[in-house]
Amino acid sequence: MERTDKKLNNLKNDLSFLKRLVHDCQFAHADHLRILMIKACQNEDELKRALSYLNEICGTDFGFSLYSFNTLLIQLAKFDMSAVAQDVYTKMLNSGIRPSLLTFNTMINMLCKKGKVQEAELVLSKVFQSDMCPDVFTYTSLILGHCRNGKLEAAFQVFDRMVKEGCDPNSVTYSTLVNGLCNDGRVDEALNMIEEMIKKGIEPTVYTYIVPITSLCEAGCLNEAIELVRSMRKRGCNMNVQTYTALISGLSRAGKHQVAIGLYHKMLRNGLVPNTITYNALISELCNEGRLSIALKIFDWMQVQGTSPNVQTYNEVIKGFCWTGDVKKAIILFNKMFKSGPSPTVVTYNTLINGYLKSGNLNNAVRLLDVMKGSGCEPDEWTYSKLVxxxxxNGKLDYASSLFHEMIERGISPNQVSYTAMIHGYCLEGKLNTALMLFEEMKKSDCCPSVETYNVVISGLSKDNRFFEAENLCNKMAEQGLLPNVITYTSLIDGLCRNGGTDLAFKIFHKMEKRNCSPNLYTYSSLIYGLCLDGKADDAETLLAEMERKGLVPDEVTYTSLVDGFVMLDRLDHAFLLLRRMFNVSCKPNYRTYRVLLKGLEKECKSLTEKVVAQQEAVHICSSDERYSYYEILRNLVTRLSESGCELTVDTYATLVRGLCREGRSWEADRLVENMEEKGLSPNREIYSSLLVAHCNVLEVDYALKIYDMMADRGLELHLSIYKALICALCRAGRMGEAKNLFESLLEKEWNNDEIVWTILIDGLLKGGQLDPCMKLLHFMEARNGSLNFHTYVILERELSKLDIPIKTHVISEKFQVLRGIH
Structure with missing residues (x-):
């Protein structure tokens, strides 16, 4: 700001002195000062201001000279002010001052840089009309214009013309053609051009080599690029920032990160300052490969070296965090951009939205869309498609539908992804008729259904036992030139198997094989499920062997269907043999696998109990207490797992504990954790988190706090959902003081304040009907200078309006009152 004021004062002083010179008719001195004032301008705004002042005092006696016109045109071209330059050029022609070749060349070059060759040729005609001859600069500018337009033949015609006219090309002329050839993908011809210029005694400069080296690196021809660098250095051309950057980018893209980083350090040793593009080349590829720790080191080096990250740098690091599932750190970085710049772009928002969606946090993904729109960043087709x-x-069909229509209202036509997602959503909800109506609407629009769209509808119809409609759609699909693929056939097979039509499913299976459409894992899994449902578990096991022979690896879904098949036939021993097989091939069972086995053990326990009762023996096989009874079955499962040769690991217990907690069986989960600790196994973060949330759900807060302390003592990272569960449970239990203390400890950590409000205050307290604790914690946060994004207040206001709870003025924060006044 001070620098701007100083510049303005200098300009005013110069202007005052200029007026005095003009008043004293010292026009030569005045013209010299005017030229210095024009040259002193360092940006577009300064030049506009200077020009505005100069125009005020340029009367009939003190007009622009040729030199001042040329100086002004050169500065206007420098700042890409072509429209103003055109006006000045016209004014010059009308003033009676005869332009020089420099005047014409400045205009031709400026127009050609923008690809406006036809307009440049009109200026060239003025050169000939003025009895002047174009020079190497004129011809090179025209060559540049044709290259910018991708018209290489026209560029070479100009080149041939200049040679014919006796105007010798220089290094810049050749470099321009070399760059044009490279940009057109003709790198070999570009390299030949370099050889030609050397033979003609024209020495290439480092700028001749930059684009060919970059093109070779981008094409993956790293060895050729390095060889070209060697050739360049032999000719006495030292590497500059651009050549280093091209090589660093090529090495990074090839996965040779250590070499790239070594080259970066060499660049520093040689006294060259890497630019933002250099750093981005290193950071981008490291983030793409998930090597985030090294990327972050370079991100820090960049700022230490005084190079400011640009929006691409931030976007790459944010993408890296999101890909590794660390949305927390991505949001902190986003918040830094939001407050200090550079402003987040649609790419930034889309990356974060995708990160939230991948982590299953739909609420925050949608809120980010609100922030995006409120910040004036327009969502694009990708934003809506991903969210929809x-x-x-996740079954949020109503909101998906509203976003789908909002997208249309904003003038964004739904694409295949959006339509297919909506149709799939309706199918999942069992709203097939609505799905079919949207499918017809899609066909009437300019968006043609893809194979994936047809597959979604066919799958929905098949699962709803509308097989003949599904088959007819298959035929219509083929009529549209879309061949049914493995997913199409599998959708039909899956629907039939779920509805007792396994025999017909096998006919489809053989039909697809005859059409050279190879079944995949899901095809076989559907058939195995159908056979097991029909009580044909042995046939299903034979089919499993067949799929393995074909090189397909069964997953936990396939095995679980088979295990369930044998459990239904009361062949529990064989089911455990299959489980051991899963362990042996490193196929991790899920909770449903264990749930199926528990069902079998429960059935076995009841059967034994019934036999004992029948024999009127006073022996208790299973406890009368439901919880103890279920835990005994769990212990039996653990014993049988061990006896079957299945190694009991922390992961095994984690799967069981997570499943039990989701079923509300926290007591049984606690006993199971005791069992694992007796076996010398320590619970991991996932186990503790599952237990803590489960105990919070039933307001067993003291036990939950005990787990929280254990997690903290063991240095386990606590997710925001843990704090949400605990704070909400404490508030519900009337322990506001403890909730506040826990909230305070959370604010001291590296969480983003907006995310804390979204997750804990809105999703936790507000949606749980806890308005008073929500507002108290909001006040507390604000009192600690916990700054929030304006759009978070907008989101809070909207969520409050949904509540049927009367809102008292005194519980709403000052900022919030202002916001409510605005809205």
């Missing part, structure tokens, strides 16, 4: 898809997959 994520919402549909």
């Amino acid at each position: 898809s994520g919402l549909c997959k």
